Amino acid sequence: MTAEIRSINCPACxxxxxxxxxxxxxxxxxxxxxxxxxxxxDFAILARYENRLRPDTPLNLGxxxxxxxVEFTIIGIAGWVExxxxxxxxxxxxQVFSPTHGYGWITxxxxxxxxxxRKLRKFPKQWxxxxxxxxxxxxxxxxxxxxxxxxYETSTxxxxxLEGAFNWAPKVGDTVETVTLVGDGRMITLSGxxxxxxxxxxxxxxxxPEDCASFGLTPAPRGRHPLAVGPRWRHHGFxxxxxxxxxxxxxxxxxxxxxxxxxxxxxxxRLKLGELPHEITFDVPEGTRLAKLQLYTxxxxxxxxxxxxxxxxxxxxxxxxxxxxxxxxxxxxxxxxSEGSRRGTVTFPVSxxxxxxxxxxxxxxxxGNTGDRQTNSFVSAKITGLSYSWRPLGATGVVxxxxxxxxxxxxxxxxxxxxxxxxxxDED
Amino acid sequence: MSPVRxxxxxxxxxxxxxxxxxxxxxxxxxTGVTSVRTGSAGSGGGPSGIGRVK
Numbered sequence: 001m002t003a004e005i006r007s008i009n010c011p012a013c014x015x016x017x018x019x020x021x022x023x024x025x026x027x028x029x030x031x032x033x034x035x036x037x038x039x040x041x042d043f044a045i046l047a048r049y050e051n052r053l054r055p056d057t058p059l060n061l062g063x064x065x066x067x068x069x070v071e072f073t074i075i076g077i078a079g080w081v082e083x084x085x086x087x088x089x090x091x092x093x094x095q096v097f098s099p100t101h102g103y104g105w106i107t108x109x110x111x112x113x114x115x116x117x118r119k120l121r122k123f124p125k126q127w128x129x130x131x132x133x134x135x136x137x138x139x140x141x142x143x144x145x146x147x148x149x150x151x152y153e154t155s156t157x158x159x160x161x162l163e164g165a166f167n168w169a170p171k172v173g174d175t176v177e178t179v180t181l182v183g184d185g186r187m188i189t190l191s192g193x194x195x196x197x198x199x200x201x202x203x204x205x206x207x208x209p210e211d212c213a214s215f216g217l218t219p220a221p222r223g224r225h226p227l228a229v230g231p232r233w234r235h236h237g238f239x240x241x242x243x244x245x246x247x248x249x250x251x252x253x254x255x256x257x258x259x260x261x262x263x264x265x266x267x268x269x270r271l272k273l274g275e276l277p278h279e280i281t282f283d284v285p286e287g288t289r290l291a292k293l294q295l296y297t298x299x300x301x302x303x304x305x306x307x308x309x310x311x312x313x314x315x316x317x318x319x320x321x322x323x324x325x326x327x328x329x330x331x332x333x334x335x336x337x338s339e340g341s342r343r344g345t346v347t348f349p350v351s352x353x354x355x356x357x358x359x360x361x362x363x364x365x366x367x368g369n370t371g372d373r374q375t376n377s378f379v380s381a382k383i384t385g386l387s388y389s390w391r392p393l394g395a396t397g398v399v400x401x402x403x404x405x406x407x408x409x410x411x412x413x414x415x416x417x418x419x420x421x422x423x424x425x426d427e428d
Numbered sequence: 429m430s431p432v433r434x435x436x437x438x439x440x441x442x443x444x445x446x447x448x449x450x451x452x453x454x455x456x457x458x459t460g461v462t463s464v465r466t467g468s469a470g471s472g473g474g475p476s477g478i479g480r481v482k
Contacts (some may be wrong), residue, residue, distance in 0.1 A: 054431045076435070156434070159460055233431075235432060235433065237435065238436075242433075242436060242437060242440060243440070246440045246443075246444060249444060250444060252448065253444070253447075253448055254451075257448070257451060257452070287453025287456065289452070289453055289466070290454040290457040315439065322465040345459070345460045347457055347458055348458050349454055349458050369450030386454065386457065387452065387454075388451050388452050388454065388455050388457075389450070389451050389453075389455055390451065390457075391451070391455070391456035391457065392446075392447045392448075392449075392450035392455055392456060393447045393448065393451045395447060396443055396446070396447025396448075397447075397458075398444070399443055400440065400448075401442075416445055
């Protein structure tokens with residue numbers, strides 16, 4: 001690629017000027033009179049653009065700065081406008097040139113952000129056109145360079161200002177239709193959807209503070225830009241994997257611990273209600289932390305209240321409480337129904353080794369239909385010793401699940417912020 | 429592996445270890461009592477819920 005810099009006098013206005021941009025420059029637009037000159041035909045006049053309004057940009061032709069560690073020169077400035085639904089968006093492209101690295105663009109976006117764009121030689125395996133976007137049922141995605149990018153917008157932009165040299169042949173009034181996708185830290189713009197135009201893929205990224213400083217730019221963003229949203233948290237995958245692994249580990253520990261399961265401490269069998277109150281004495285071996293009392297009674301359309309009192313070997317009451325069981329059933333126009341249960345469980349803390357005495361009493365009972373009618377005839381009681389409680393492990397699993405969900409949620413919010421300005425709307 | 433990741437793994441291990449320890453102590457294991465008259469919950473924590481239903 002040649003690095004030649006040519007000096008010419010504009011054939012229209014006579015102003016002397018420098019044509020930056022090397023040997024691939026096709027068009028040069030005189031910054032003084034707006035004449036478009038054909039760089040491939042001895043700078044013959046192609047057109048003349050009058051009543052031009054220069055875009056608000058601090059950069060001028062010939063300004064130099066650094067991109068990707070290489071010095072680039074501003075060779076051309078193009079002002080763009082997109083109008084839709086009574087609104088308009090304007091941005092300014094600055095074509096840059098390096099003798100060793102070719103051409104690119106730096107752009108002052110409508111939001112005040114500064115981005116840098118270069119052409120990609122690598123094409124996506126699938127192409128996305130405005131028509132295919134229109135017919136898509138869900139937000140389209142494309143894979144490029146191993147990265148999945150989400151559809152962002154379709155744009156038809158018009159050139160409204162030109163100045164300097166370009167390695168293509170732009171004309172004021174030309175329109176270009178593009179489809180833009182966004183991924184972590186980059187936007188991909190596709191263009192060339194008609195048979196007459198060549199397909200192009202451009203890669204846009206936010207200019208780094210160092211690159212901006214090298215061009216003397218002080219970005220003053222005043223709106224949202226998808227590239228201004230930070231990339232995915234670098235520990236995202238690790239935290240997700242780790243949290244999932246610990247959820248699985250918690251499950252394994254729970255299964256192993258649960259497998260050590262209950263030991264039968266006492267079984268009073270069926271007790272006729274006339275035998276109540278009834279005392280059950282049971283020995284709690286070392287390592288047993290909880291005792292589970294399982295009650296069953298043959299209730300039918302009624303309720304019964306059971307008082308339970310537990311004393312240790314020293315006669316201290318460690319727990320006194322009550323438990324109600326109720327059971328109702330019937331048939332209505334929706335079929336058979338039942339409510340409540342004839343079974344009930346009370347789990348209480350014990351500390352082995354010790355001997356405990358449990359007293360079970362049924363001081364109150366009643367029927368839902370006929371007041372205090374007794375509806376049960378017996379109660380059975382069984383006591384099982386447990387060496388663990390599943391709740392702390394359950395809470396541990398919940399903590400890991402929350403870490404997992406929070407990490408996913410944070411990334412989802414980040415993606416939502418990135419796509420906030422997208423023109424895609426999901427139909428209900 | 430970065431220090432942040434090591435700290436995270438240690439934190440997760442500590443949470444799991446703590447959960448296992450509390451579980452093996454029977455903490456939060458008392459359930460099913462709908463009324464408490466007297467007594468102490470002891471080292472295992474108190475039963476949940478109070479009040480007669482009927």
